[in-house]
Amino acid sequence: RKEVEQDPGPFNVPEGATVAFNCTYSNSASQSFFWYRQDCRKEPKLLMSVYSSGNEDGRFTAQLNRASQYISLLIRDSKLSDSATYLCVFNSGNTPLVFGKGTRLSVIA
Amino acid sequence: EADIYQTPRYLVIGTGKKITLECSQTMGHDKMYWYQQDPGMELHLIHYSYGVNSTEKGDLSSESTVSRIRTEHFPLTLESARPSHTSQYLCASQGLLGTDTQYFGPGTRLTVL
Numbered sequence: 001r002k003e004v005e006q007d008p009g010p011f012n013v014p015e016g017a018t019v020a021f022n023c024t025y026s027n028s029a030s031q032s033f034f035w036y037r038q039d040c041r042k043e044p045k046l047l048m049s050v051y052s053s054g055n056e057d058g059r060f061t062a063q064l065n066r067a068s069q070y071i072s073l074l075i076r077d078s079k080l081s082d083s084a085t086y087l088c089v090f091n092s093g094n095t096p097l098v099f100g101k102g103t104r105l106s107v108i109a
Numbered sequence: 110e111a112d113i114y115q116t117p118r119y120l121v122i123g124t125g126k127k128i129t130l131e132c133s134q135t136m137g138h139d140k141m142y143w144y145q146q147d148p149g150m151e152l153h154l155i156h157y158s159y160g161v162n163s164t165e166k167g168d169l170s171s172e173s174t175v176s177r178i179r180t181e182h183f184p185l186t187l188e189s190a191r192p193s194h195t196s197q198y199l200c201a202s203q204g205l206l207g208t209d210t211q212y213f214g215p216g217t218r219l220t221v222l
Contacts, residue, residue, distance in 0.1 A: 032207045041148070043199055043213035087152075091207045094159075096142060096167070101151040 003027060003098050006088050010104040017078045021103045023088030024070040033064055035073050036087040038102065044087055047073075078107045111212035112136050115200050121220045122190055130185045130217045132200030140203040141183040142211070143167070143175060145196050152199070158183055190221045 006023045013019050033050035048055065050062040050071050061074040071090075075082055088100035113134040122128055134141070143156040144167075154167030158177040172194070173187050183202075187194055197218050203211040 034210075043216055044152070045213070046210045049208070049210075089211075093207065096154055096157050097203075097211055099152045 004088055004090065004100040006100040006103050008101060008103060010106050012106045012108055013078055014108055015078055015080060017107075018074065018076050019078055019105065020072055020074045021086055021088075021105075022070050022072050023100055023103075024068075025088075025090050025098075026069070027090075027092050027098075028066075028069065029092045030069075030090045031093065032091045033062075033071050034089040034097075035060075035062060035071075036089055036099070038085045038087060040084075044099075047086070075105075078105075080107050080109060083107045111202075111214075113200065113202050113212050113214040115198075115214035115217050117217060118215060119218050119220075121222065123222050124189075124191055126190050128187050128190055128219070130198055130200075130219070132183045132185070132214055133181050134183075134202040134212075134214075135181060136202060136204075136212070137180065138202035138212075139180065139205050140211075141177065142201040142203070143173075143183070143185050144199040144201065145169060145171065146199060146216075147196050156185065190219075192221045195219060195221050 004025045035047040036044040037047045038044040054063045059076045063072045085102040087102045091097045116131045139160045141158045144152045153169035155171040156175040158164045199216045200214040
C-alpha cells in the first residue's frame with residue numbers, strides 16, 4: 001500500500017458546487033496533517049492544517065479520521081479561483097513531510 | 110508571504126555545463142528541502158537538511174549534490190547538466206516542529222538543451 005493515496009481527478013464542478021476530496025495514509029504513526037494548494041506552474045502553499053477535532057476556515061472544512069486513516073477536505077460554494085491541485089500532506093516524527101500526488105480541481109463557470 | 114528565495118527563476122543551459130541553483134531563507138529555519146517536479150506531476154524529494162553541515166538524500170535518486178554551510182543557504186549543484194535534468198526545482202524550508210508550516214520558494218525552471 002502506498003504511503004498516501006489521493007484520487008488524481010480531475011474534478012470538474014460548476015461554480016457554487018460543494019466538492020470533497022479524501023486522502024488515505026498508511027502510516028498509523030502519522031502525527032501532523034495538512035492540505036496544500038498548488039496553482040498551475042506555481043509552488044505549493046499551505047491551505048490549512050488538519051486537527052483531530054476537525055477545523056473550518058471559511059468555505060473550507062478539513063477532517064481527520066484516525067481509525068480509518070484518512071483526511072478529507074470539503075469546499076463549499078466553489079469559486080473559479082478554487083481551481084488548483086490540492087495536495088494531501090502528513091508527517092511522522094522527525095522525517096520529511098510526505099506529499100500526495102494531488103487532486104486536480106477545475107471549477108467551471 | 111514566505112521569505113524564501115530561489116535564483117535563477119529560469120535557466121536554459123547546454124549539456125555538460127556545471128550549474129548551481131541558489132536557495133535562501135530569512136526565517137531562521139533549520140530544515141530545508143529540494144524537490145523536483147515535472148509539469149502536472151507529483152513532487153519528488155531529492156535532498157534535505159536539518160541543520161548546518163547535515164544533508165541527506167531524498168526518495169528520488171538524483172545526480173545533484175547539496176551543501177549546507179550556513180543556516181539560511183542551501184544551494185544545489187549539478188556537475189554536468191543533461192537533458193534528463195530538465196525540470197522544475199523547488200526549495201522549501203520549515204521550522205523544527207513537525208507541525209510547523211513548510212514554505213516553498215518560487216522554483217527554478219531548468220531546461221538543458
